[in-house]
Amino acid sequence: MxxxxxxxxxxxxxxxxxxxxxxxxxxxxxxxxxxxxxxxxxxxxxxxxxxxxxxxxxxxxxxxxxxxxxxxxxxxxxxxxxxxxxxxxxxxxxxxxxxxxxxxxxxxxxxxxxxxxxxxxxxxxxxxxxxxxxxxxxxxxxxxxxxxxxxxxxxxxxxxxxxxDATTWGWLGDVVLDEPPARGFASVTGPSGGLMVVPLPGGVHRIVGGDSATNRAEWPGELTLDELRATVRAIAGTDFGLRDPKWLSRFGNAxxxxxxxxxxxxxxxxxxxxxxxxxxxxxxxxxxxxxxxxxxxxxxxxxxxxxxxxxxxxxxxxxxxxxxxxxxxxxxxxxxxxxxxxxxxxxxxxxxxxxxxxxxxxxxxxxxxGLDVDYGTGRRVPDGGALFARLRSGRHVETPAGLVRPDGHLAAVS
The missing domain is CATH 3.50.50.60 (FAD/NAD(P)-binding domain)
Incomplete structure (x- = not known):
């Protein structure tokens, strides 16, 4: 067992x-x-x-x-x-x-x-x-x-x-770009929608965003390359020469x-x-x-x-x-x-x-x-130069701030 x-x-x-x-x-x-x-x-x-x-x-x-x-x-x-x-x-x-x-x-x-x-x-x-x-x-x-x-x-x-349940839908495409944005990154938003372009390993970029046409509760259907191309062009004024999709997906805000x-x-x-x-x-x-x-x-x-x-x-x-x-x-x-x-x-x-x-x-x-998480009696303790190394045993550690739990938060004082 x-x-x-x-x-x-x-x-x-x-x-x-x-x-x-x-x-x-x-x-x-x-x-x-x-x-x-x-x-x-x-x-x-x-x-x-x-x-x-x-x-x-x-x-x-x-x-x-x-x-x-x-x-x-x-x-x-x-x-x-x-x-x-x-x-x-x-x-x-x-x-x-x-x-x-x-x-x-x-x-x-x-x-x-x-x-x-x-x-x-x-x-x-x-x-x-x-x-x-x-x-x-x-x-x-x-x-x-x-x-x-x-x-x-x-x-x-x-x-x-x-x-x-979902009331709006986002989309993403991991694609090859023949005309990628400068430095590989882009963020564009406006009345038609918003998107971000992020480089991935292997010569692929992720284009992720949302648009006004899918800002509704009904499932829009599976994302197609033609729809992605048209939507990106409407938002950014260019489709960046996107082609050869590795992954196309939609996600909602449920x-x-x-x-x-x-x-x-x-x-x-x-x-x-x-x-x-x-x-x-x-x-x-x-x-x-x-x-x-x-x-x-x-x-x-x-x-x-x-x-x-x-x-x-x-x-x-x-x-x-x-x-x-x-x-x-x-x-x-x-x-x-x-x-x-x-x-x-x-x-x-x-x-x-x-x-x-x-x-x-x-x-x-x-x-x-995630740095603001506070458990009341167990707030996160900053590194201070050596704490993280001392926590590698997975046990409690005594510090000037008090007893620190294995997860890096102060232990409750009983």
């Missing part, structure tokens, strides 16, 4: 597996896909996530391969948030395809001794653990659903996924959150716990940070170092973070889809404030980057 079965081998599940092994728990990761998805939903690694990686001594490969971007956007506004003012050794985001992030995280999980099994579709929770489509039962004391917005684990546990992140021996993390429009590229980051919070706690309980009551703090600490994530992505979605004259005026006013009000810009940057 395993201590923990993690369902889903995305970034959240793989980081959790490594954390559980660091804390001494045995873990098996079960993934439906036989091969890793070559298409990368996420591209952005935020400063707090880089700190999390550094706290375990695995940041270097990400820093070496990722493209450092010293700013970020809020709601696609033209004036960008300055990350250089943030209190972190990593005042930038990293652009790195999710497929590569998953590859690096799986390497770490395997090196730590986790078992990763692909082609294993979990169909039900059973008293012994989980049941697979072929009838096999994988035994475990605890189960964590990291299996996405259509989570089998969440549904089997009877946890409500409360929220709202917004939901699990009412509880725990039901007995079952936990939820990442997209299984929260669903939202991908504004600001924060989803994968919050999922990894969910896993960072849960991992050390669950490992401490199964290893006998902590009372089981510690597990209740996972929901009480991370559910409010998820709720704030949904609030901010909704706000950014409203700005992104402000195609009317009034919406354009609102965008212009707020963009100007970001440029002229440094305190406002910094606060938004802290929220977007």
């Amino acid at each position: 395993h201590d923990v079965v993690v369902v889903g081998a995305g970034p959240t599940g793989l980081w959790l597996a490594g954390e559980l092994r660091l804390g001494g728990a045995s873990v098996a990761v079960l993934e439906t896909r036989r091969e890793r998805d070559p298409n990368s939903k996420a591209l952005t690694i935020h400063p707090r996530t880089i700190e999390v990686l550094d706290c375990r001594g695995v940041a270097e490969p990400f820093l070496a391969e990722g493209l450092r971007i010293p700013n970020g956007h809020f709601g696609g506004l033209s004036d960008r948030l300055d990350f250089s003012v943030l209190d972190t050794p990593y005042p930038f985001t990293l652009a790195l395809p999710q497929a590569r992030t998953e590859e690096l995280l799986q390497e770490r999980a395997l090196e730590m001794g986790a078992t990763v099994r692909r082609g294993c579709r979990v169909t039900a929770l059973v008293p012994e653990g989980v049941s697979l489509a072929d009838g096999e039962v994988v035994a475990a004391r605890y189960v964590v659903g990291c299996d996405g917005v259509r989570s089998t684990v969440r549904e089997a546990a009877g946890i409500d996924f409360a929220g709202t 917004t939901r959150q699990a009412v509880s992140y725990r039901s007995g021996r079952v936990f939820l993390a990442g997209d299984a716990a929260h669903m939202h429009f991908p504004a600001g590229g924060v989803g994968m980051n919050v999922g990894i940070q969910d896993a960072h919070n849960l991992g050390w706690k669950l490992a401490a309980v199964v290893a006998g170092r902590a009372d089981a009551a510690l597990l209740d703090t996972y929901h009480s600490e991370r559910h409010p973070v998820g709720a704030e994530l949904l609030r901010h992505t909704r706000a950014q979605t409203a700005l992104m889809t402000g195609y009317s004259p009034e919406g354009q005026a609102l965008r212009a006013v707020l963009s100007g404030l970001i440029a002229s009000a440094p305190d406002m810009s910094k606060e938004l940057a802290e929220r977007l980057s």
Whole structure:
């Protein structure tokens, strides 16, 4: 019997597996896909996530391969948030395809001794653990659903996924550009819609955006290359010579959150716990940070170092973070889809404030980057030059600021 079965081998599940092994728990990761998805939903690694990686001594490969971007956007506004003012050794985001992030995280999980099994579709929770489509039962004391917005684990546990359906749709195309924008990047917005162009490895660019024609609740249908070309041309005045699509996709702004992140021996993390429009590229980051919070706690309980009551703090600490994530992505979605004259005026006013009000810009940057998370008695502790290295054991650390938990937050004073 395993201590923990993690369902889903995305970034959240793989980081959790490594954390559980660091804390001494045995873990098996079960993934439906036989091969890793070559298409990368996420591209952005935020400063707090880089700190999390550094706290375990695995940041270097990400820093070496990722493209450092010293700013970020809020709601696609033209004036960008300055990350250089943030209190972190990593005042930038990293652009790195999710497929590569998953590859690096799986390497770490395997090196730590986790078992990763692909082609294993979990169909039900059973008293012994989980049941697979072929009838096999994988035994475990605890189960964590990291299996996405259509989570089998969440549904089997009877946890409500409360929220709202989509009212607008975005789109993306990973394509070859014969006439890419200067420096490879572009951000264009106006009454017809908005888009961003981002370079990817292998001579491919991602064009991602939304338009007034799909700013409605009805499903617009599968995205075609001709539609993407026409939409991009209407927004930007050029289609950048786009061709040879590697991936075309649509996504909506359906917004939901699990009412509880725990039901007995079952936990939820990442997209299984929260669903939202991908504004600001924060989803994968919050999922990894969910896993960072849960991992050390669950490992401490199964290893006998902590009372089981510690597990209740996972929901009480991370559910409010998820709720704030949904609030901010909704706000950014409203700005992104402000195609009317009034919406354009609102965008212009707020963009100007970001440029002229440094305190406002910094606060938004802290929220977007994940550096503002405060658990009340357990706020994040900045590095200070040596803390992250000391946390690599996965144990509590004494500092002048107080006792720091394995996830880098201050421990509650009893």
